[in-house]
Amino acid sequence: DQQVKQNSPSLSVQEGRISILNCDYTNSMFDYFLWYKKYPAEGPTFLISISSIKDKNEDGRFTVFLNKSAKHLSLHIVPSQPGDSAVYFCAARVRLYSGSARQLTFGSGTQLTVLP
Amino acid sequence: NAGVTQTPKFQVLKTGQSMTLQCAQDMNHNSMYWYRQDPGMGLRLIYYSASEGTTDKGEVPNGYNVSRLNKREFSLRLESAAPSQTSVYFCASSVGDRGANTGELFFGEGSRLTVL
Numbered sequence: 001d002q003q004v005k006q007n008s009p010s011l012s013v014q015e016g017r018i019s020i021l022n023c024d025y026t027n028s029m030f031d032y033f034l035w036y037k038k039y040p041a042e043g044p045t046f047l048i049s050i051s052s053i054k055d056k057n058e059d060g061r062f063t064v065f066l067n068k069s070a071k072h073l074s075l076h077i078v079p080s081q082p083g084d085s086a087v088y089f090c091a092a093r094v095r096l097y098s099g100s101a102r103q104l105t106f107g108s109g110t111q112l113t114v115l116p
Numbered sequence: 117n118a119g120v121t122q123t124p125k126f127q128v129l130k131t132g133q134s135m136t137l138q139c140a141q142d143m144n145h146n147s148m149y150w151y152r153q154d155p156g157m158g159l160r161l162i163y164y165s166a167s168e169g170t171t172d173k174g175e176v177p178n179g180y181n182v183s184r185l186n187k188r189e190f191s192l193r194l195e196s197a198a199p200s201q202t203s204v205y206f207c208a209s210s211v212g213d214r215g216a217n218t219g220e221l222f223f224g225e226g227s228r229l230t231v232l
Contacts, residue, residue, distance in 0.1 A: 009156070034220065043120070043206055043223030044159070089158060103174070104221060106151075106159040 003027045004092050006107035014115050019077040021110050023090030026071065030092040034104065035064060035075050038087045047088075048075070080114045087111050118142050122207050122224035129197045129231045137192040137227050139207030147210045148190035149174075149221065150182060152203040159206065165190055197231045204228050 005024045013019045023033075031052045036044035050057040050064045050073070057064050063076045077084055090107040120141045129135055141148065146167045151159040161174030165184040179201060181193045190209075194201060205228075208221040 004158075006158075041225070043208075043225050044221075045223070046220045049220065091159075103149075103161060103164065105161075108156055108158040 002108070003030075004090055004105050004107040006090055006110050008110050009108070010111040010113070012113045012115060013080045015082055016079045019075075019080045019084065019112055019114065021075040021077075021088050021090075021112065023073045023075075023107055024071060025073075025092055027092070027094060027105075028071075029094045030105075032093040033064070033066060033073050034091045034093070035062075036089040036091060036106075038089065038109070044089055077112075080112075082114045082116050085112055085114050120207055120209055120222055120224035122205075122227050124227060125225065126228050127230070129194075129229065131198060131231060133197050134193065134195050135197065135229075136194075137205055137207070137229075138189070139191065139224060140189045141207075141209040141222070142188065143209060143222065144187070145209035145211055145222070146187070148184065149208040149210075150180075150190070150192045151206045151208060152176065153206060153226075154203050162192065162205075194229075197229075199231045202229060202231045 003026050034049040035047040037047045038044040048059050048062045048064050050066050055066050066073045087109045089109045091104040093104050123138045149164040150162040153159050160176050162180050163174055163182040165171045168187045171182050183191050204226045206226050207224045210221050
């Protein structure tokens with residue numbers, strides 16, 4: 001049972017336009033959400049995060065929106081650039097108990113292709 | 117500035133053979149993790165170590181063992197490899213549960229394992 005779902009395996013967008021990547025979750029105990037970006041033959045790298053007490057976080061061209069009532073978050077990239085072409089993973093954290101490692105649960109990823 | 121280093125990057129095994137994946141981080145992080153990535157499945161946690169001297173099972177621990185050798189090193193062992201363990205393995209580290217942090221993980225470049 002996947003607690004973090006990315007229902008779109010792929011997305012193509014024209015350069016300069018907005019890219020919107022979506023993520024749904026089922027566990028109400030998640031307290032932090034993160035987006036990672038992965039290029040081929042490399043490890044994932046952290047992109048942006050948002051606390052469950054907020055509904056928006058912005059960092060340059062990247063904005064993450066959180067809708068807790070719908071258990072949905074999205075990553076907006078504006079404007080999209082060819083270098084943004086990568087797999088994007090949504091991840092969520094549950095803090096199990098004090099002193100525990102901060103485990104992340106990942107979605108299956110969305111391949112974004114930005115066309116020149 | 118190496119970050120998280122994994123070895124080997126590629127390995128081919130026959131069913132029943134054993135091997136150890138090595139991981140080292142130079143960021144003085146407390147927590148370390150092993151994930152596997154499979155098509156359509158995202159990243160799934162195999163084992164993690166919240167701090168030196170402790171290890172715990174993640175989502176998919178069967179067929180694996182781990183050793184937190186010291187604060188820097190966390191190895192993953194396959195005692196008797198099976199074709200179902202063909203995957204890309206990622207080691208990661210995080211600051212851990214000290215102070216305020218988002219649970220951001222720093223990943224290695226991955227180890228591609230094929231079991232025939």
